[in-house]
Structures are given as C-alpha cells and as structure tokens.
Amino acid sequence: MKFIVSSHALFKHLQLIYGVVGTNASLPVLEDFFLQILPAGRQGSKEGRLTAAATDLETSLKINIPVESNQAGEICIPAKVLMEILKNLPDQPLTFHVHPDTGVVEIISDNGRYKIMGEKAENFPREPKPDSVEQTFSLSGKTLLTAIQKGIFAISTNDMRPAMTGMLFELDADGATFVATDSHRLVKYVKKGGLAEGASTLAAGKPVSFIVPRKPLNLLKGLFDDEVTIQASLSKSHLFLQTDAMEIACRLIDARFPDYRVVIPVDSPYHLVISRTDLQQALRRISVFANKATNQVIFTLQGSTLELSAQDIDYSFEGSERLSCQYEGEDMRISFNARFLLEMLAVIDADEVRFDLSTPSRAAILQPASQAEDEDLLMLIMPLMITEPVA
Amino acid sequence: MNRNTVHARPDQGYVMFVDMNSFFASCEQQMNYYLRGRPVGVCVYTGENGCVIAPSIEARQRGVKTGMRLREAIRLCPELVPLESRPERYREFHVRIIEVLRRYAQEVIPKSIDEAVIDLRSYKRVYPDLMALARQIKTDIREQVGEWLRCSIGIAPNAFLAKLGTELQKPDGLVMITPENIDQILAGLSLTDLPGIAERMAQRLKKGGIHTPLELRHASPHHLRQVCQSIVGLHWHYRLNFAEVDIMDHPYKTMQAMRQISAAQRQRVESLHDLLVALCMTLERRMVNQRVCCREVTVQFTYTYTRQWHQVIRLPQPVQEGTWLLQAIRQRMEHFVRIHHCEPLINDQLTAMGISVSDFVPEELVPLSLFEEPVRRQNLLRAVYDIKDRFGPDKLIKAVELSDAQPMKDAIGFGSVKDLHARQT
Numbered sequence: 001m002k003f004i005v006s007s008h009a010l011f012k013h014l015q016l017i018y019g020v021v022g023t024n025a026s027l028p029v030l031e032d033f034f035l036q037i038l039p040a041g042r043q044g045s046k047e048g049r050l051t052a053a054a055t056d057l058e059t060s061l062k063i064n065i066p067v068e069s070n071q072a073g074e075i076c077i078p079a080k081v082l083m084e085i086l087k088n089l090p091d092q093p094l095t096f097h098v099h100p101d102t103g104v105v106e107i108i109s110d111n112g113r114y115k116i117m118g119e120k121a122e123n124f125p126r127e128p129k130p131d132s133v134e135q136t137f138s139l140s141g142k143t144l145l146t147a148i149q150k151g152i153f154a155i156s157t158n159d160m161r162p163a164m165t166g167m168l169f170e171l172d173a174d175g176a177t178f179v180a181t182d183s184h185r186l187v188k189y190v191k192k193g194g195l196a197e198g199a200s201t202l203a204a205g206k207p208v209s210f211i212v213p214r215k216p217l218n219l220l221k222g223l224f225d226d227e228v229t230i231q232a233s234l235s236k237s238h239l240f241l242q243t244d245a246m247e248i249a250c251r252l253i254d255a256r257f258p259d260y261r262v263v264i265p266v267d268s269p270y271h272l273v274i275s276r277t278d279l280q281q282a283l284r285r286i287s288v289f290a291n292k293a294t295n296q297v298i299f300t301l302q303g304s305t306l307e308l309s310a311q312d313i314d315y316s317f318e319g320s321e322r323l324s325c326q327y328e329g330e331d332m333r334i335s336f337n338a339r340f341l342l343e344m345l346a347v348i349d350a351d352e353v354r355f356d357l358s359t360p361s362r363a364a365i366l367q368p369a370s371q372a373e374d375e376d377l378l379m380l381i382m383p384l385m386i387t388e389p390v391a
Numbered sequence: 392m393n394r395n396t397v398h399a400r401p402d403q404g405y406v407m408f409v410d411m412n413s414f415f416a417s418c419e420q421q422m423n424y425y426l427r428g429r430p431v432g433v434c435v436y437t438g439e440n441g442c443v444i445a446p447s448i449e450a451r452q453r454g455v456k457t458g459m460r461l462r463e464a465i466r467l468c469p470e471l472v473p474l475e476s477r478p479e480r481y482r483e484f485h486v487r488i489i490e491v492l493r494r495y496a497q498e499v500i501p502k503s504i505d506e507a508v509i510d511l512r513s514y515k516r517v518y519p520d521l522m523a524l525a526r527q528i529k530t531d532i533r534e535q536v537g538e539w540l541r542c543s544i545g546i547a548p549n550a551f552l553a554k555l556g557t558e559l560q561k562p563d564g565l566v567m568i569t570p571e572n573i574d575q576i577l578a579g580l581s582l583t584d585l586p587g588i589a590e591r592m593a594q595r596l597k598k599g600g601i602h603t604p605l606e607l608r609h610a611s612p613h614h615l616r617q618v619c620q621s622i623v624g625l626h627w628h629y630r631l632n633f634a635e636v637d638i639m640d641h642p643y644k645t646m647q648a649m650r651q652i653s654a655a656q657r658q659r660v661e662s663l664h665d666l667l668v669a670l671c672m673t674l675e676r677r678m679v680n681q682r683v684c685c686r687e688v689t690v691q692f693t694y695t696y697t698r699q700w701h702q703v704i705r706l707p708q709p710v711q712e713g714t715w716l717l718q719a720i721r722q723r724m725e726h727f728v729r730i731h732h733c734e735p736l737i738n739d740q741l742t743a744m745g746i747s748v749s750d751f752v753p754e755e756l757v758p759l760s761l762f763e764e765p766v767r768r769q770n771l772l773r774a775v776y777d778i779k780d781r782f783g784p785d786k787l788i789k790a791v792e793l794s795d796a797q798p799m800k801d802a803i804g805f806g807s808v809k810d811l812h813a814r815q816t
Contacts, residue, residue: 158707160718183708183760263761294756337758363761382759 001073001098003037003050007109008091010065013052014083016246017061019219020054021079027125030056032076034124037069053127054079059216060127062247063223073098074121077105081116128249133233133240135208137171141228141243143191147178148217150189150377153343155214156182163255167217172207175374179260185340186260187347190376211257212239216250223248264380265363268356270329273369274306276353280345282321286310287338289319296384297338301357302331310338334360335384341366344379360386404512405521405546405567406638408553409492409528412541412562414505416447418484419474421537430455430471432464437473439465444476448541448562487536495528500638508550508638521546525565550637551630554586570633577604577631595619607631642751643681648673649691649745663737663744665794668717670746672792675713678748679772684709684757685748690720692736693743700736702727709752711769714791716748 014033022030034053048069053062075098089109097106098118107114147167156164161183170177175192216239223246224230233240241248286297290310300307304327309320334357345353350368357364366379411417415433420426430450432443439462446455446464453468465471485504492499495518498510511518518524525544532540543564545556552573556566559576568576582593585604599618601607607615608631615624626636648670656662678685686709692700704719724736757765778787 156707159722160707160715181761183762184758186761258762293752294758361759380761382761384758385755 001037001069001071001075001100002096003048003067003069003071004093004095005050005065005067006091007086007089007094010050010094011083011086011089013063013065014079014086016219016222017052017054017063018079018083019215020056020059020061022056027057029076029119029123029125031079032119032124033079033082034074034076034121036074036121037067037072039069039072053124055125055127056215057125058213059219059248059250060125061216061219061223062127064245073100075100075103075105076119076121076124077116078118085114127247128235128238128240128251132235134236135206135234137208137232137234139171139176139230139232139241141224141230142226143176144220144230145224145226146375147176147189147191148221150347151178151180151187152214152217152221153347154180154182154185154187154379155217157214158182162253163211163257166211166213166253168209168211168257168260170207170209179257181258181260181380183258184337184382185344186263186380187344188260188264188376188378190378192374192376208234209257210234210239211253211255212250213253216248220248263363264378265356265358265365268358268362268365270301270327270332270357272301272306272325272327272329272355272357273352274323274325274355276345276348276351276368278323279353280342282308282323283338283342283345286319286321287342289317290338294384295338295340296335296386297341298333298335298386300331300333301325301327301329303327329357332357332360333386334364335386336364336381337384340381344381348377403548404515405548406550406553406635407509407511407521407525407528408545408547408550408557409488409507409509410543410545410554410557411488411505412543413445413447413451414484414540415445415476415481416450416474417540418481418537419477420447421484421539422480426472426474427539430468432461432471432473433476434461434473435476437461437475441473443473484536484540488532488540491531491535492528494531495524506554508553510638522565522567529563529565548633549630549635551586552633554637558584558586573608573631574605577608580604582607604631643683644751645747645749646674646677646681646685647745647747648677649743649747651743652741657739657741660735660737660739662794663741666744667720667737667746668713668791668794670744671713671716671720672789673713674716674746674748675711675772676776678711678751679769679776681751682754682769683751684711684754685716686710686750686752687748688716688719689747689749690723691743691745691747692741693745694740695742696740700727709757711754711772714789716746717791720746 017033021033036051036053038049038051040048048067050065050067050069051062052065053060055061085107092110095108097108103118103120105116105118107116151167155167159165164181164183168179170179175190178189180187220241224243228243231242237254238249238251283297286308287295287310289312290296291312291314297308297310300309304324306323306325306327307320308323309318311318344366348368350370352369354367354369355364356367360383363380363382366381368377371377416431419431419433428449430453431447432450432455433445434441434443439460441461443455443459443461443464444457446457450464450468450471455464455468455471461473481504485501489499489501489507492507492509496509496511496514498513500508500510502508511521525546528544529542532542541563543557543561545553545559545566545568547553547556547568548570552568556568557564559566582588582596582602582604583590588596596607596618599614601610601618607627610628612625612628615628616622618624619627629636650666650670652663652666686706688704688706690700690702690704702723704723706719710716710719727733728735754769759765775787
C-alpha cells in the first residue's frame, strides 16, 4: 500500500482526532491511528481518500483526508511518533509505503526516510455501528457549537457523580435545550425554533434527551464550522454525528441528570443590571486579593452602587472597588467564587448582564440583559457563605 | 567558644511539661487494685509475638522495655501480667488530667495522650513559686484523677528544656532548668539523651564537630544549619538557648488511619473490605470532630511480596463523609484493575492497609450546592457522632458498616489527641 499526502494537511487533520488517543491505554493499539486508504475511483470518489480514525473505546472519531493513491489498504500507526515527525517537518509531500506482511511503515520526505512499526489493522477496535438507532435528527452546526461554547466550562469533573460529567441535550420539535452543571453553577442554553430555523429536526418528532460526555464535546469544537448541518442518530447507548468530513460515535452517560428545573428560582425579587466588561475587569483585579482556596468575592449592594471586596486573612491581603449599577431591591451582601463568575461572564456576548437575587444563601440567576429572540441563556451560581466579620 | 546569638531571657517566664509515667500501665493499675505493685505489660495483642507497648514502673525496673516482644519480656520477668490495651479508658484519664491542669492555666497544650505543656509565661505574678505549683499539680492528679498515677514534671524557659527536665528524673520527678544550671545539666548528658536526637542525628552532629549537648548549645546557628542542612539546625540552637520553637499547636495537615493485617485476617477477603470501610469511617469521625473536609486522599496497600499500591486521589470537591471517600477509593481501584488487567487489589496477600486524608478546608468554606445541602449533611453527621459518643459507637451505624465480622479494634492509644479536645470545645 502506498499513498502520497501533504505533510501539513495530514498534520492538521490528525491533530483533530489526536485528542481521542489515550496515554495510559489498556490496549496498546488504542495509542495508534487507524489509517485506511480508498484509492481513486472506488466508491465513486474521483480522488484517493485516506480515512484516519482514533478511539478510546468510549469515543471514536473518523476523518477523511484527500490523498493520491492507487492501492487500497489499512494499517495502525503509533499516533505519538507520527505526530512528532509531522510536527517537525516543513510542508512537503510525504510518501507512505506500507508493507502489510511485516507491518513496517516507511515515510519518505524530501530529505529523509523514516521507518515505524505499525500494527495489524484488524487489531483496531471496530467503532460502534448505529444498528439499533432509535432516533435520527439533524442539528445545525452553529447551534451545537454555541451550546458547547456556552456550557462546557460548567460540566463537572467529579467522577463520583457521573450524570454531571456531561452535557444534557433535550431536543423536541420546538428546539433544543442544553444543560451543564457541576452542582455549584448551572448553564442552560435554549435554541428555539423548529424545522424552519434549522435548530434541530427530529425525524420521528419524538422528544429525546441524553447526556454527552465532556471529551467528545471538547473534540467537536474544532471539527466543523457554523455552516454545517450535522446528521445525528441516537441509539440506546451511543450518539453518532456525521458530516461530509468526519464521523464521531460517542458512548452516552447512562445516568439520570439531576432535575435542573426545580433549582431554577422563580421568585427572585432583587435585580442587578451592570456592564459586563466593567464587572469582569473589577472581578479580575479584586480576585487577586481573595483567598486562594475559595476565591471568595463579596458583593455589597447599596442603592445604585455595587462594592466588590475580597480578603485573604492568611496573607493580610484585602481589596475593594465600587461600581455603579442599576439595582432594584433591599441592601444586601452576597458572595461568590470569582473564578466561577469570570468563567460565566466570559461566555456572555451582551454588553450588560442581569443578576436576579433573593437571599445570600440562595442561587443567583445570571443572564445577558438582552438576548436574541430565538435564544435563551440562563446561568445559576450558588453563593458562598460569608465567613469574615461584617465591617 | 560560646557562639550564641540568642540570649537567655528568663524574665519572659517559664513553661511546665507534665509527662505521665508508664501511663497505660498505671491506668490499668489504677482501675484494677490487684495489679498495683505488680509488673504489668500493656500490649495490643497478648500472643507471645505481641509487643509490650507500655510496661509498668515495676516491669521497667525488671528490665522490660517498650517495644519488646512479650516472649522476651516474660523471659526477663516471669511474673509479668500481660494486658490488652484499652485506649478508650486511657483517653478518659487523659481528658481528666488535662481538666486538672486547666484549672491552673488556660494555656494547656496536650502534646500526646500522656504529655502536656502548660505555658506559664503569662502567670509570673500568679505563681511565683513554680516548684510548689508542680508539687500541687502532682497532688491534684493523685487525688482527683487516680492515686496510682505518677508524673514527671519539668520546668524551663521553653517546652523542649521542660521536656528534657521530665526525662532526667523518673518516676515522679521534678526538675527545673534555668540559665544558671543548664550548662551543669547538659554536661552530664550525651547527645542521644536529648529528646529528638537519635543515633543517626547524633552521628551527623559528630561529623560536624559537635560531640556533646554542651557543644550543641554553644555552636553558632550558621554552623548548625550547615551540619543539619536544614532549618532544623537553627531550631536546635534556639531550643538549647531558651527560645521557643515547640509550643505551637499546629492544625492538622493530614489524618491517617492504618492497620496491619495478620495472616489469619487476610484469609477472609470480605473482612478486608470491611476494614477499608472502617478506616474510611475512622477518618470521617476525625474530620467531623475537627469540622473540616478534605480535598485529597492517599491510599497505601502493602502486600506480602513487598510491593505497595500507592495512589493519591484528588477530590473534585471537599469531602467529609466516609462513604464518599470509600467511593473515590473503590473507583480508583476498579480503574487500576481495568487498565492493568491485574487481580483485585484487596486480596489474600495484603499485609497493611493505610488511608490518609489531607488538604483540609474548614466546613464553613465548602461551597454550597444547587442540588444538595452540605450544611444539613454536616449537621446530620455531627448529630450522629454526638449520639455515638453518648450511647456507644455501635448504637447508630451506616448501612455500609453492617458486617458479620468483629468491629475494627481500637488498638493503639498513642497518636494525636487533638480530636479529644476538639469535640469538647
């Protein structure tokens, strides 16, 4: 088997799937890329096609790269070694010679010749097939990318609560809802609109909900652009997403997502509207003085003034700043983890943000002050207990 | 030549170190009249391979030493009465002794189950005669805690020298070290007579040209730092020149629960799983006492084939409950077995099991949760342990602790006593 490919193009494409490759894999073949050549003329393709795949048994990712080749074949190549070579090569055509009997892969560049021991392709785990598909739907690339960008930071890393280590997708004929939480904060992004708006299309019209783990969501960020429409199928245990350039299959989290609706406060009587950038900048400065374990910043609301303050008793650090804001409600003191707030503010596009507050120990709602009609972004953050004495 | 940089300032006051003599054995003799005056050896297990962890004064006089195998101890002293340790009872005596000391000064720092420091530096005018005070404390302990309990008391400008004072006269000693008599006292001692200097440290000091405690006292701090290659050298300089470096009562940095597993115990693998549960619950109790949650768990399993399984688990959020610790450890064990295709980690080759928790966060700084109420959970745990304290540890247990096996024995009474006092405050 032989094929010729641009080193730069190969590197760029393989980078997209390299994130799947594990480092401490139980099966050594999981540290390999699976490469399959489909020569020109086969399956109606005018040019040769290299399909590269990687898997960690939970997520399988496959991409297509155009190459020059007249011979079909497949092989597994150690991913790390191949990426190291490609990273350090200037852009040039590379010729791959694969000897299927011995598993030797020879790579010939302008000035060099490199030899890698590959592994038999049949040892590479087959990706799950969408055999028992329960539902198919299409999803706009823009919707999915926005949902990932808005919510991925809030996904929990706590393996002891598996349900929260992924993002909840709820799709119905009216649109799509995406929810992520780590139990201290929650992000809910709703994209309204049915078939016409192209937010999502449910083939069978039946609402579905499932939890997608963080890792495939992270990978998806770089795999397609806004314009793409993604074809999706859902089986009991897997989600399959497909575009012209890639295919991804990921195992869903088999757990019950906590009932997020009941924790969204419905009666928050106090409202604070403030410039997002002003608040972000002030928080960045004040959080320097916060205790490093808690990142606690206290919000003191009085009239139309918001005072941010923080202190680290261990180092005798303290800082405070005053910001003007629009506030409707009684004077109050409430404290938040500054790091959490900064992460939340970073995914809001609007110039102003709105906090809905009730008491210093109940969840606060954070939303953009103005949103597009077909979008609804709502975030919750739990306050921290104020431990320092009132001045 | 004297290269001291720290000048003695006895006007700053004195501290008193109280060290109970043969504490566990004396408690046993106090509780059982017929043991008084007889050689007694308190052991964790009273098999012939068991270790004497606390010989009585009478047993010591016959040559029995701490750490000696029971077989050897009986060979030296055939009338020795071996007794299984009852740490819960010794802790009760400890608490009562501390209560007596606290009547004289609030600044009482329990250093271990049988030692405490009384910082009398703010009581110069209250107690002008410290020797008389020490004698009064000895009497009070005998009259109010137990007539068979004896203690050695050291009085000195710092806690280290006061502790040294207790070592100089045993049992029932009383020694005061002052700037006037310190050189005379140190002149009669060797380096290893100082508490905290063992053979290896003594060798290191001798290599640096320091052969006696007196030379150690008069060496320059710079030279001591070089010899010890750390700040420890400077601390020795301070200790022998009356500055205080030992009296601080540090908060916990880590809590550990561990058990050795006998050949018989490891035959029943189910009981080893129960042991893991018991260790996690021990740590839970200690964290509830101290009102902290941990963010890191370290697990160490030792096997007969001298291998160890050592893992550090970083917890995504602060944890206090033993069941959460257990879940994190089990998850890590399952992951390890899956990745390495090895046999279960809890197997019949296990010889010791140890779990420690660290990186503590005070309870009140644990972030609130949208779906749970950590404050209610913490209150519930505290209530559970209050009930256990009042009515007995087995009166209220979690379902996960249900087991046919014998409950884990509370074997050794040494170790930190901070928990005993935390629950009282």
